[in-house]
Amino acid sequence: MATPLESLVQEAKNGGLTVSFSPDIRVNADEFVYMERDCTAFLDEIISMQTQAQAIASREKWGLGESTEGLSSAATLVGWFRGKAGKTGAATDSANNVADILQQHYDIVVDIRDIHREIAKRYMAQDEEFAARYNELSANVPPSAIGSTEGKA
Template sequence: MTGATPLASLITEAKNGNLTVRMEPEEFAKIEYECQAFKTTIMAIQTNIDDVSKIQTWGFGDHGGSILTSAQTMADRFRKIASGSDAGNDYHTVLKEHWDAVEDIRLLHVAVRDRFIAEDEAFAARFNAETERLDQIPGGR
């Protein structure tokens, strides 16, 4: 992540031990698991969108010699929305913003969780047990 993010100050406060949160260790493990799963989904969507941007002929009259003059313009717009646009409203940019938000949420919880783990062996044991359980879920992360 580059630059300041909306949760940057909270992450710093959590790392410094200046943020109070009440949460069970299993909930921390589940948040980590779900954030990673969501990021995996974002990556899969980005891969699919990259494939969309590489489609040469869409099949709605966007081929050479077509009498539908707007078809090539539409195809070009679809490719641009898939691969990137100056307006920042393309799929890649929007999905990157979602990725960054999920990563901020994950990092905030990691900072709080790590402080708990450093200070409480029972908490650490419960967190580790739940993490192991979640890692055994078929089709997970």
């Protein structure tokens, strides 16, 4: 299955992706390294959320009366919650669930990361100063704020 930005990734790999900058904008290695770092951190967060969604979808007991005879609305509600968390194999499953939507986000972040990687490779092949700075930063990149528990309540 094609990803949302697959054609742009391929265009970048082929060297056909072009961008015009104003003279006020300077391309620097820092932004490429930090983009890579933050994409990786964001992908880790999405995986964590997907794991949580799957745990919700597969939860056995909900405590909503779903096993009470005659209380079919509770079982219906539990089925709806499971289906919104992720596909469960029920006839009512749809792509409008947390797990599938998170996968779409994951695919987009991978494409964004890959586009930036390809562009960085091209800059490194053409600019020794850029390449040196990129390699230096990559070896000592500070942690991303994405997924950090600092400042969270």
